[in-house]
Amino acid sequence: MSETSGPSSPGAARAGPGAPAASRAVLPLAIAQFIMVLDSSVMSVSISQLVEEFDTTVSTIQLAITLYALVMAALMLTGGKLGDLFGRLRVFRIGLVIYAVGSLMTALAPTVMVLIVGWSFIEGAGAALVLPALAALVAGNYEGAGRARAYGIIGGVAGAGIAIGPLLGGWLTTAYSWRWVFAGEVVFVVIVLLLGSWIRDDEQRARFRLDGFGAVLSAVGLSLVVIGVLQSGTWGWVLPLQSPVTPFGLSLTPFMIGGGLAVLWAFFGWERRVAGRGRVPLLDVRNLRIPALRSGLVSLLAQNLVLLGIFFAVPLYLQVSQGMDAFQTGLRLLPTSIAMLLAAAVGARVGTRFGARTIVRTGLLTVAAACVLIVATVEPELATVPFAIGMALVGLGTGLLASQLGNIVQSAVPPEARSEAGGLQYTAQNLGSSLGTALIGSLMVAALATAVLDLIAADPDIEAAVADRATVQVASGIEYVPAADAEQALLDEGFPREQVDDLVDAYVEAQLIGVKLGLLACGAAALIALPATRRLPGREQGAEA
Structure with a gap:
């Protein structure tokens, strides 16, 4: 376009893709990616301590989590375009500094409002600058099979961050404080900035009006x-x-x-x-006509929808039905992290042999199978080994997806559109994460309400008057809580003691039904996404890349 100028840095193209610095670029970029996804999952398992420490409500902490996702999604396209305007590596570094300021403010937050400003707004804005630039910098530092491997590492690290977050957050929250997570992020940001010289900034910087x-x-x-x-x-x-x-x-x-x-x-x-x-x-809509880009974005949305849906349903089952704390829950999710990292690395290496389309379809089918296996283990007593196998299969499937999709999105567009593609990529992922939590969560609550009423109606030991009162109670709202809490709530509402045990039994059984339906919905979403893979690169196209 007429407003675009040539390279602004004379030394930008001196190093080729195989230069030593470029070969190491994936390390600081992977660390940055890990930081970006870590604290969301940590915050999710620290809600109760945050409520107690700030003397606030669960809804207020959930608002902070919501605003963080909202700020990132709203600013992601703009963040990508700023990378084109001022240089991707420069914007990457500026975003990291903003993110570190927000993390430090969150770690030291004396009130919940300071936490919301530091985490939700400042960190969210920093992430919106970092992530699109990060995606473009990977593409700018690697080519061909090396680029596929780099994106596999980045994708695997992102997924592992989501899975490791509850374990790390649960341990730190239980043993020390959630604040150490955010303080640690500042240290990691400093490390990434120190290793920034390993990242080659070779983009064609442009001059235009935003x-x-x-x-x-x-x-x-x-x-x-x-x-x-x-x-x-x-x-x-x-x-x-x-x-x-x-x-x-x-x-x-x-x-x-x-x-x-x-x-x-x-x-x-x-x-x-x-x-x-x-x-x-801000967005060249002509790029959305590229079939591989559209398929890649839809697949990314589906990947995060399914993964976050599973990571909503499974911890709920482990903590509410099995009575596990945050750290024990994180341990049960560890097979997912390990399998995801391994599958992302292997998938990136075999992608050119089998083609991205085959790898992505295999990943979606594996996730669907994993959901069915985990459903079979959702019982009053946890079947430890089959459950661990199911969670490892979740990691295997999502790792295969992560090994391909970032590379597909970036390789589908010309070099000058990489920041824009990065913005689209992370917008799709954030929307998928939001949908995964909201859709699966609302489905599980609806299933819980329906199942408990059906079970109460079918139980001849529960009197009709008590069943009617329970129906009114459920209609006013129902949540997943431990059986002991449900029992106490019923007694507080004046339900007859001799009927409470039967009501709690129905409630506990309904919880398992709700979790199973949520997991089956995740598996169904993976299968529904299969047609979207039709326009992904096949083996011949993968070989050419």
């Missing part, structure tokens, strides 16, 4: 969609549960998501208009 209006439209549209999805479990998808307003007697969720989609439609129209005027758009 599409500010497009940035606002994309941020607003994505924010509305993400808020709608994340709040669906509270507000209800269609019929209102705890919706703040009820337009036409319906939940706010469909209006929020619909409004977001309408704004995004306007965003795409605006971007076409900007490009038509010869200016640089």
Whole structure:
């Protein structure tokens, strides 16, 4: 385009892809990727301590988690374009510094509001600068099979961070404090910055005016969609549960998501208009016509939807039904981390032989099979060995996906569009994560409510008057809590002592049904994603890459 200039750094292209510095670039980039995904999973297992320490509510901490995902999703495309404007390595470093400032503020936070500002807003903004640049820098430092291996490592590390987070967070939270996680992230950021000379900055830096209006439209549209999805479990998808307003007697969720989609439609129209005027758009919508890019983005969304859905259902089962603490839960998830790292490394090496399409399809089928196996172990007593095998299969399948998808997205676009592709990549992943938690969570709650009412109605030992009272209680809201808590809540509500045991038995059995349906839904989502892989590169195309 007319606003684009040549390279801004005379030495940018001196080192070839095989130069020693480039060969080591994956280490600081992988550490950065690990940092970006670690604290979300840590925060999830530290909610109770945060509530106690800040004298706040669970909903407030969940708001902080929601805002973190929201800020990242809303700013990701803009962060990618800033990499094109100021240089990817420079923006990568600036993002890391911003992220470290947020981490330090979070580690020292005296109040929950300081925590929200430090973690949700400052760290979220830093991550939105780091991640698109990171994806583009991997592509800029490696080519061919080396690039596939590098993306396999990055993808495996990202997945391992999600899986290791509960273990590390559970241990630190139990033995010391959740604050040490965020303090440790500052140290890791310093290490990445010190190793930054290993990363080659060879992009074609461009001169153009940032599409500010497009940035606002994309941020607003994505924010509305993400808020709608994340709040669906509270507000209800269609019929209102705890919706703040009820337009036409319906939940706010469909209006929020619909409004977001309408704004995004306007965003795409605006971007076409900007490009038509010869200016640089925030998103070149022509790239979305590339079949491999579209398939890669859909597959990334599906990967995170399934993985985060599993990581919502399984810890719930382990902690609520099995009574495990955060550290014990993390140990049960460890097979996933190990298998994911190994599969990501192996998948990247065999991708050119079998083709990305075959590897991705194998990964999706493996995850679906893993979900079925784990469902078979969801019983009052945990079947330890089959469960561990199932979790390892989850890691195997998602590791195979991670080994291919980042490389597919970046290799599908020209070099000048790599930052933009990185923004799209991580936007798809954040949307997938949001959908995984919201969809699977709301499905499990609905299944719990339906199952417990059916079991109560079918139990001849439960009196009709008690069953009616239970129906009213369930209609007002039901959650997954330990059996002892459910028993105490029923007694506090004045239910007859002789009927409480039968009600709790029905509730415990309904919990298992809800978890099983949630896991089966994850497996179904993996199978539903299979048609989207049709346009991924095959063996011949993989060999050419």
